[in-house]
Amino acid sequence: MQTHITTTPFGRRPMTLAMMASQAVANAMPEGARVQKWHVFKSIREAKDLIGATDRSLAILNALLSFHRDMELSAEGELVVWPSNEQLMARANGMPPTTLRRHLTILVDCGLIIRRDSPNGKRFARKGRGGQIEQAYGFDLSPIVARAEEFAELAETVQVEKRAYKAARERLTLLRRDIVKMIDAGIEEGVPGNWGKMTWTYQGIIGRLPRTAPRQLLDDICEDLELLWIEIRDALESFTKTQNPDANESHSGRHIQNSNPNSISESENSLGNEKEAGGSAAQIDNLHSLPKRELPLGIVLDACASWRELAKDAEIHNWRDFLAAAEVARLMLGVSPSAWREACEVLGERQAAITLAAIHQRADEINNAGGYLRSLTDRAREGKFSAWPMVMALLRAKLDAEKTAAQARGGPPDDADKRKGRLEVSEALLRSLRRPKS
Incomplete structure (x- = not known):
């Protein structure tokens, strides 16, 4: 002892x-x-x-x-x-x-x-x-x-916290995946909705996420993402309910795309003999000769080069990035939320963003961007407006300026622009804007 x-x-x-x-x-x-x-x-x-x-x-x-x-x-x-x-x-x-x-x-x-x-x-x-x-x-x-019992309780507390943290990480990953893919689906399928604002909201929420975050912060971010997820899901579901009730997953994607009431093809078909805002008289008379497809992202960015400056890190890789920049442009141009909402409802989110990009490119020439957008929206409602001629006019002006600058230098256009990945527009497409109606 x-x-x-x-x-x-x-x-x-x-x-x-x-x-x-x-x-x-x-x-x-x-x-x-x-x-x-x-x-x-x-x-x-x-x-x-x-x-x-x-x-x-x-x-x-x-x-x-x-x-x-x-x-x-x-x-x-x-x-x-x-x-x-x-x-x-x-x-x-x-x-x-x-x-x-x-x-x-x-x-x-x-x-x-x-x-x-x-x-x-x-x-x-x-x-x-x-x-x-x-x-x-x-x-x-x-x-x-x-203290053996105390240590066991503390260990159980740690295990519970680890499980909660893992669940929060999984919830965050699933919400991020769902939101990004649902936004992409809404944009690609032409579902009416303010997809640019939703993308901008998503990027703002994710921007609060540090490299290593405590569980409480993860829970807060997940709550905000879930509210956005509900908003996006409701927009997609309400659009789905307006479609043919007999439609199912066995139908092809072509059927879904053709059901889009705001598709560019339908709007162009209704423009045959109407006037269009933002183009020349020859372009107005020949809207029927435009290609019956949506504008490629590369052509839009080539025509509206200043749009890249509004994106995060000045990079636009897809339509989701393009639409996210629309919210920034709207605020810079002074376009009211009601005018932007109305444009998205009439033109569709993507076509409204392309139109806004064209307006932003010509911001020095337009005194009232909001009023001009409302005017184009009214014309589109009557079947008298398409974003195609606006973009083609900007491209025509850009190519003409490059040709004039090359002639002033006494040589061909500088190849530096081509090295930057800039898209070339065929002369046939540009001539189609000038061709008289048949």
Whole structure:
């Protein structure tokens, strides 16, 4: 039996109230308490951040537990181990002495072990004639037995938090995937809706996401994304309900595209003998000769070069990026939300954005962009407007300016523009705008 239990550390190490608290917890250990030491160590390892332990301090604790011969730690048994620093360093994979002393202090401060220092600071055990230990000086492991239930609860808390964090990450990934693909589907299928604003809202929400985010922030971002997801889903579902109720997934994508009430083909078919805003008289008379397909993104960007400046990082890779820039352009041009909403309803989101891009390209020539957009929307409602001639007119003006500049230099146009990936427009397409009606 031990003749005395020391309560103060050896040498210059001070006594603290935290040490007294740890010793009080150890002394209050229930009688007959018994735990599996490696099960408790696993709980401590799981909850190390909550406890305040470090990876290296746990390596030392692992070594200390290995010096206790039994698999169980019990209140009735001997709970003091007395390895030397050399033995500890060897079992802690060659840890340096200074690091060993620092992390032993961390274990004491965390209340995982208690120092039982001898009068001269040495660690040893004195045995009686029968071989039983009468007095031991070293590290007391009794806090591990006394706090075993607390460590298990902390480990469970950490596991719950990890599961919640994983669920939040999965929810975030699914919402991001759904929103991006639903917006793309809405744009490609010509579903009426303010897709540019939705894309801009999505980018704003995702912009708040740091590289490493706590779960609370992930939950907040997911809540905002879910509201946007509901808005996009409702727009797609309401459009789907207006279609043929017999339509199903076995129908081809061509059928879905032809069901679009705002498709460019239908609007062009109705423009045969009507006037069009934004083009020359020859172009107005020959709208029927335009190709019956939607404007390629590359041609629109070539005609409206200033549109790239409105996009994030000045890069537009797809129609989703193009529509996201529309919200910025609307604010810059002073177009009211009602005028923009009306244009999207009549023209469709993509055609409205192309029209706005053309207006932005000619911003120096237009005094009231909002009024001009309303005028074009009214013409489109009557079947008298298409974005094709506007874009072709901008391309014609750009090519003419390049030709004039080349003639002024006395040589062919500079090939530098071609190296930038700029699209070429065929002369046949440009001549089609001037061809008289048949």
